[in-house]
Amino acid sequence: MFSFQPGLPLPLSSLRLLVPPLRLVSAALWQVVQRRDTMDYGLVEEFATTVLEMIPDLMSYREKVQLIMGLRAQLVLELCRSDCSADPETIQPHLSRMRTCIITHREKEIDTEVEASESNFLELVQTLLDDPIEREHFFQDVFPEEFGSSYDAALQTLMWEFLIRLEKLLPTPTFQQTVSWLRPAPSVLKECAHSVTQPQPLKTLLQHNRCHGHLFTNAPSSGADDRILSSLSHSLSERIEMDIDEARSQSQSLSTCASRKERDTLIEHDNVEKELGMSLDTVKKAVEMVDGRTEEWGENDYEERLRHDLAYDVLKVEIVDGEDMSSTSSMTADDVGWTCWTPEETKSLISIWSDEQILHKMEQSYRKKHVYSEISECLKELGIKKTTKQCHNKIKALKWRYRETLRNPSSRPCPFFSKLHNFLAAVPDMPESKETGKVSDGGVMSLDRDKGPSVAVELAPQREKMVSRKVKCKTLPGEQANEKKEDETFCIPQSDSKMKSPPQKHCRKQMVEDMSSTTSADNDTRTWTLEGTKALISVWSNKQVLQMMEQSYRKKHAYSEVSERLKVIGIKRTWKQCQSKMKHMKHSYRQALRNPSSSGRATCPFFSELHTFLANMPDMPDSKGTGKVSDGEVLSSDQDEGPSVELEHLHEKGASRKVKVKALPGEQTEERNGDESDGRMNIGRKQQVVEDVPDLELQPVVLLTQLDDNSLMTDILIVYLEILFRHVHLLFIVIMPIDFSAFTHFWNLGFQLLCLSARPPDAISDLMVVFLDEEINACCLCRVHLTKTLSSFSLIK
DNA sequence: TGTAATCTAATGAGCCTGGA
């Protein structure tokens, strides 16, 4: 995959024209590992670390640690081998990095084996540095055995796995996708063409391909060939008549014109192509932002560029809320003024802050500036540029919020409460809670029983906390004890702040539940949370709702229906609120349509989701190239706009998935099946009825994998599923072991989880993953382990 | 229905005070 034909190497300048940059770098990294260029392992490790921080689910904790530590360890040993580099000053940064890696990727429970390995390795390195004789013995006898060919083979396997998964995650877009993603702007052509201003690399590349027999003969002449000559030959009056005729023919039928048919075929093909790319829309947007950002980097700092060009630390920030945070991301710590801490950054900060060494240093000295400075440095190593002062401020704010939550549970809940609680609870200077009771080492907070059900948080000593990281939630007498793991219980993404989570008057238990995730009802009836908005979109995009909207000019009943449907899934909003929110979103969507630039899209964070059903609405503006709507049919696809969101290609998959499309009263009835679907149904005007499909296939089932903390993957999945549920009535899925929060995330969006219906969500521990559609499997970009068979699934059902 | 104005919440930064 990464190697070219021997004897016919292309120069890098030509390769750059042919191979996507990410794949090119992947290939280079692979070669480094394959050739065992140990001294370059640092760069390889940095790349892997950055990607894995962004996409934690790409590899398991063990795999991650083994890959990253494995690379770094080889580099350290290589440095130790040489007399000139075997000094603590050179080695120490590498060891610190290994430590950071372990902390960063550490999961709920500390892996003692990993910790022991690290500790032993540190000891080994220290010995090698201190004792030259021991060092000689080690490299002569031990090293070839322990760090020889089998070590390299294991490292190569891990690296290969990593690169392959990355490759699958970000498949190279097709030409059609690229066309659809390219924003029409005057500078685009100039910028794109700039990369091929030097003719030689292009010439070399073309010659190379010619040698490999990729030259194709002229394609058969299409009808469009003569169209240009034909057009040029008409007079003005004829032209006007033709335009009128064409408009008429468009509104009546697409089938009368052969050339149009042909174009539609292309459009359909284009749509099908876009289906695959659809899920990658979010990725694509982020990549665009990254691309834009690379201009800001100087040409000389290659390593820095490499890291940022490929690192998805930028992506992870930007795609969470669909906003372009690039302006702050690219600044140096010193440049930044009023900068936001993203959830990921805050998590990293907490992760470093909660490290025993850091905590110990905090405790040791009243003067803590150097500790904040160290935290700042650690963050910098993770690619998070924050000044000492900013770290200090943030820690202060987090502590303040944590204390406030302790003192007054009815106050605004503290994000990351449980994470902070894991180590702050044991800090001696924590205040006593006014309402919830005392907090002391190893003690239990007493409850304010007058406030109704409450939660007692067991405060184990800090060391124990670091290991178990569990928060015990107790209910009042008479209620069942409930134990939840901390991350499942408290942590809500801070990014949600964008969608607001205002102060709520809850009892402690309520607070815990609210913070636990997105499952619980959206109790605040005034503001729209991220999940609430997504749920609204989900309901809005429902065929019946869209139909109600279309049927009458008076839409109150439709908004009421939306309100009711939201209520069912626990989101209480009046129809007025729904109307207002929908209006607002529609407006944002329109603006984004009119202004297809990235800034325009930034005003509409749910563009992709809205585009799936709003694009076909008759009252939508005819954006530049977005597609014209006429008589309920989309006449041209959005070739110049964002990726299409239709999934008609999925219909093609199964003949059993026969979809009958019934026209509304007065409209002509037509019948389609999946194979015939041309992908241009107007959802709002037509009623789809699925017939003759077993209940099993009618029941949508969510596909979940272990993606809970991965915003990128979750976003992709959400978009994908939302589309899927509208267009495809088949079953696949799922799941487990899975983090509760991931499950609830989808639950809150109103997705039904067939296989979970019989058991409470938190009782699910080891359910199966079944895919009924291979193509979907390919689209989902998920690691799905098919460890059981279909028969297992029927058991689950 | 679209849009501008206003309201509200979240959050980083900074100021003040007391303590080591």
Add this chain to the structure above:
DNA sequence: TCCAGGCTCATTAGATTACA
């Protein structure tokens, strides 16, 4: 003098309201 805690202010952005 420095730091932490407590608190306020400024900035930002989403939600809501009012009006054309």
